[in-house]
Amino acid sequence: MKETKYHSYVVGELPEGCKLCVNGAKLVLFTTGICPRECFYCPLSPWRREDVSYANERPIKNVNDIIEEAKIQEALGAGVTGGDPLSRIDRTVKYIRTLKENFGKRFHIHLYTTGLLATKENLEKLYNAGLDEIRFHPDIFNPNSNIFQKEIENIKGAFDFEWDIGGEVPAVPGQEERIKWYAEFLDKQGAKFLNINELEFSETNLDALLSRGLRTVSDESSAIKGSLKSGLTILEWGEKNTSLNYHLCTAKLKDAIQLKNRLKRMAKNVARPYMEITQDGTLKFAVAEYENLMELYDLLVNDAKVPEEWLYLNLKKRRIEMPIEVAEELVDAIEGDVKFYVVEEYPTWDRIEVERIPLL
Known part of the structure; x- marks a missing residue:
């Protein structure tokens, strides 16, 4: 395990999508706020929990808005997020195709999904549209639910396609064993990586996190106390017990590196x-x-x-x-x-x- 110059921690190599993201070169493509799950730690703002679409901060009225925003940013790729983008699969596929047609095959696109809607049909649509990397975020903190069991089965189906597959979950203090279970599952299936995010307070998850006894590291930070330590514990364990690549994405990386680099790319063009x-x-x-x-x-x-x-x-x-x-x-x-x-x-x-x- 080593610390990166981006204030994060890595075991092995950064996922391809992360390499572009830390340099501010990834367009944030928010396809819908609709999601089949309600995670207690979801940081999504109230106005984005609806069926709305954004390219970075720009509302999407048509695909030209996506193209324009990508050009202003000088983006080299896109991260497709939500909600769950698969909740509006045809819209998501249309956006991915648009980016590939306008910026070429080397324009790297990764996507986040819960896995619940990752049916064989939907996965095939994403793959044919040109998706390069898919990141699964199943409900690992509720292992006995029917939703979780369906997500796990759907994730297995993603390995029938030739793209990079990984997981992405928050470092919830006290839930290290569940994250380890997920890491072992991914490793057994042949996944490439597991990303772990430092958990942060937001306007919408504040009450849920406080009710679970979670607190911030300081009055000046939104990062959850113990989350970084939890993530480091997983990486140390994962390096010894799995063959996965790991990336612990910190709150500092998002605020001090990723956002700043994206703003710099945009500023010179506007x-x-x-x-x-x-x-x-x-x-x-x-x-x-x-x-x-x-x-x-x-x-x-x-x-x-x-x-x-x-x-x-x-x-x-x-x-x-x-x-x-x-x-x-x-x-x-x-x-x-x-x-x-x-x-x-x-x-x-x-x-x-x-x-x-x-x-x-």
Whole structure:
């Protein structure tokens, strides 16, 4: 077992999908929020627990949205997720085919599924569409349920196809023996890897995790206390007792590495000339806000003599965007109720604002 430069831990090799993911090169293709299971640790936000589709943060209205988002990200692959993508199998297959047709066979696509809907027919559809890697997440923490037994039988059927097969489960403290059982099952079937994710609190799983006595490692972190240790225990055991590759994906990897690298890839393709790209891949620029934007725009161009190419009238957010240096010169020169700010945003479709500092 060794620690990677991505703040994660690995036994053997990283799965192909993970290699691209840690570099921010995987499009997150959320095909539906519908899922046949209700896992107590599911972190999915309320608005995504419906039959909705997203390419990263962009809502999908048609397949062109997927293509556009992949181009902006300069994606080299996609991770198909949900919900359970197999809940809307024809939509999922359509999206996979679209990506392969537009970006070629080398565009690597992996998919997550519970296994419950992984019938022979559905698996064949995915394989024929060009899926490269499939990751199963059965209900291993409820081994006596009928759902779990069906999932296990369906997983066995996936080995009739020539693609990479693995498992992916959260490191739930106290459930190490169940994860070990799953690792042995995968190893016996001939799977390639088992990914283990550090468990985290979210808005939707908070009560369920607290009721089970789970707590965060600190007030500043969403990671569950004991989850990382649990995952490391599995990797140490797995290295000695199975032939699987293992990857322990930490909360720090997701926040400090994967997301940042994806933002950097996107920022250079969406940044306007007046925007600065920060080390974290966010966009930094200045804005002016005023009740009558057209009046303000006319004032800046005709009276303050600001070149029009330095200004962007953003009617949707009701502001005028500009270089920070320009705003710093204008803040003392423009009288009235005009307010100037330096803002920092994600370069994503939803342009989430992460910081706003008033210029005084």
